[in-house]
Amino acid sequence: MSGYGALGFVWPFAPMHLREALATGGGTFSDTMHVILGGSTEVIYLVALVLAATALGRAFRVYSIATAVALAAFAVLTFRDAPRLGANQLTPLIGVWERINIGLFLLWMMVLAIAVWRRTARSHRPGDRSRVVATLDEAHAT
Numbered sequence: 276m277s278g279y280g281a282l283g284f285v286w287p288f289a290p291m292h293l294r295e296a297l298a299t300g301g302g303t304f305s306d307t308m309h310v311i312l313g314g315s316t317e318v319i320y321l322v323a324l325v326l327a328a329t330a331l332g333r334a335f336r337v338y339s340i341a342t343a344v345a346l347a348a349f350a351v352l353t354f355r356d357a358p359r360l361g362a363n364q365l366t367p368l369i370g371v372w373e374r375i376n377i378g379l380f381l382l383w384m385m386v387l388a389i390a391v392w393r394r395t396a397r398s399h400r401p402g403d404r405s406r407v408v409a410t411l412d413e414a415h416a417t
Contacts, residue, residue, distance in 0.1 A: 276323055278319055279316060279319045279320060279323065282312060282315060282316055282319070285308075285312060286312060288305070288308070289305050289306075289308035289309040289311075289312050290305055290309065291305070291306055291309045302361075320380060321343070324339050324342065324343060324383065325339075327339065327387055327390075328340065331387075331390045331391070331394065332390075335386070335387075335390050338383075338386060339383070342379055342382075342383045345379055346376055346379055346380075349372045349373075349375050349376045349379070350372075350376065352368070352372040353369055353372040353373055353376070356368070356369040356372070357369070
């Protein structure tokens with residue numbers, strides 16, 4: 276997730292040109308970098324999704340699978356419209372599909388944060404006898 280976040284510092288240097296510029300061959304290196312960054316962040320995200328799904332139990336795994344299926348569906352819709360974007364044709368919903376994918380990602384990140392927080396809180400319960408014993412042992416040692 277740190278690598279995913281670090282890529283955020285590169286995005287400002289990879290703006291995408293308007294479709295009119297792309298259709299007339301006005302694309303530049305920044306457009307290529309935009310596509311590469313988009314693909315890279317998706318791969319990192321999907322790896323994180325799989326790793327978290329395997330680590331955080333059945334309920335989170337089911338939620339992650341459902342998220343992955345929804346992401347795939349909206350990715351297909353986005354990629355179906357992508358060639359028309361470069362040809363300066365109408366793509367009235369491509370932005371909607373992309374925003375839904377971003378929303379699914381952000382929602383998954385929030386659920387991940389809650390799942391990790393709950394797991395951490397459970398492992399550090401105040402009534403945990405082993406922690407109390409370790410604290411008493413440390414107090415007696417000093």
